[in-house]
Amino acid sequence: SQxxxxxxxxDIIKKGGNAVDAAIAAAAMLTVVEPCSNGIGGDAFAIxxxxxxxxxxxASGPAAMAASxxxxxxxxxxxVPDFGMYPLTVPGQPAAWAALSxxxxxxxxxxxxxxxxxxxxxxxxxxxxxxYNWKRAFERYSKMASGPEFLNWYKIFAPxxxxxxxxxVWKSHLHAETxxxxxxxxCESFYRGSLANKIIATSKAYNGWLQAEDLGNYAVxxxxxxxxxxxxxxxxxxxxxxxxxxxxxxxxxxSHFDLEHTSQSRTYHIMIEAMKLAFADVKEYVAxxxxxxxxxxxxxxxxxxxxxxxxxGKNAIAPAPGLARPGGTVYLCTADSEGTMVSYxxxxxxxxxxxxxxxxxxxxLHNRGANFNL
Numbered sequence: 001s002q003x004x005x006x007x008x009x010x011d012i013i014k015k016g017g018n019a020v021d022a023a024i025a026a027a028a029m030l031t032v033v034e035p036c037s038n039g040i041g042g043d044a045f046a047i048x049x050x051x052x053x054x055x056x057x058x059a060s061g062p063a064a065m066a067a068s069x070x071x072x073x074x075x076x077x078x079x080v081p082d083f084g085m086y087p088l089t090v091p092g093q094p095a096a097w098a099a100l101s102x103x104x105x106x107x108x109x110x111x112x113x114x115x116x117x118x119x120x121x122x123x124x125x126x127x128x129x130x131x132y133n134w135k136r137a138f139e140r141y142s143k144m145a146s147g148p149e150f151l152n153w154y155k156i157f158a159p160x161x162x163x164x165x166x167x168x169v170w171k172s173h174l175h176a177e178t179x180x181x182x183x184x185x186x187c188e189s190f191y192r193g194s195l196a197n198k199i200i201a202t203s204k205a206y207n208g209w210l211q212a213e214d215l216g217n218y219a220v221x222x223x224x225x226x227x228x229x230x231x232x233x234x235x236x237x238x239x240x241x242x243x244x245x246x247x248x249x250x251x252x253x254x255s256h257f258d259l260e261h262t263s264q265s266r267t268y269h270i271m272i273e274a275m276k277l278a279f280a281d282v283k284e285y286v287a288x289x290x291x292x293x294x295x296x297x298x299x300x301x302x303x304x305x306x307x308x309x310x311x312x313g314k315n316a317i318a319p320a321p322g323l324a325r326p327g328g329t330v331y332l333c334t335a336d337s338e339g340t341m342v343s344y345x346x347x348x349x350x351x352x353x354x355x356x357x358x359x360x361x362x363x364x365l366h367n368r369g370a371n372f373n374l
Contacts, residue, residue: 061090
């Protein structure tokens with residue numbers, strides 16, 4: 001979504017890196033040039049094709065051990081808030097960068113973050129789309145994030161008391177310093193070093209739940225991707241706790257329609273309704289896979305998806321239990337001459353995330369915990 005990120009990946013390829021090295025370089029650059037969609041304190045998911053095999057990486061972290069639905073209810077909340085300390089879960093993204101590099105990379109890890117570090121220090125011209133989303137986030141935080149715990153966000157991402165305008169040069173030495181420490185320690189500092197200390201100090205200062213043990217105990221998960229045959233192709237997605245299974249469920253629903261001989265408007269209608277039906281189930285049932293009432297096999301069962309397909313008629317419906325909220329984030333894919341390919345996503349969940357930035361760093365912490373329900 002940002003040319004400088006694509007260029008960072010290409011430059012790494014030119015230096016002798018592979019597709020995984022390029023993906024890490026592009027991902028690190030995206031935290032600099034599109035901070036309104038992702039950041040250093042986010043989660044990451046990847047599917048890697050390497051040497052004839054598919055690998056899945058889930059780098060989303062669990063809730064803090066101290067997290068409690070009862071505590072939130074007693075504080076007067078009927079849902080997990082979008083902003084502040086309570087939607088924070090352990091960020092998995094830095095660990096994803098390190099794990100991908102360790103397992104598949106060719107170049108030294110520090111080389112992969114160098115383009116992002118230089119860009120953060122020297123600055124870049126903000127693009128129009130990024131400026132638009134940055135402004136929307138600033139306006140949203142101005143209305144809903146006014147406490148002292150949000151001051152670091154304004155200090156780093158709105159130092160002039162506003163969001164940067166399109167074409168304006170934005171730079172952050174603190175962002176460069178944070179990335180440099182990740183580069184030097186292969187992201188170890190984020191979980192068991194000085195950056196971890198900054199995250200925990202910020203959490204303690206504002207009655208957050210994240211503790212040193214939450215970060216120190218974290219490790220990424222290598223998982224087997226889910227697969228579905230669809231009209232001559234095999235489509236692969238990561239299994240829960242992510243929402244990729246929704247795409248497979250929708251394809252399974254669509255397989256019960258003759259889309260090849262259907263009008264374009266009717267085809268769009270069927271596909272939209274299929275995604276709505278899939279997301280209704282995903283929002284209700286997808287969770288930590290160890291605690292899901294219905295397993296992946298049940299959600300992808302052909303007979304069940306046939307029943308769901310039968311619900312699609314001429315008119316749009318609002319399927320129970322509810323519709324997914326709209327959103328978007330950064331995405332990138334890479335490939336190299338050896339046939340290695342990477343499909344990669346990282347996100348702060350909603351815009352800049354929780355509005356919490358660890359004091360003394362540029363780590364904007366995500367708010368994926370807002371996906372929990374009480």
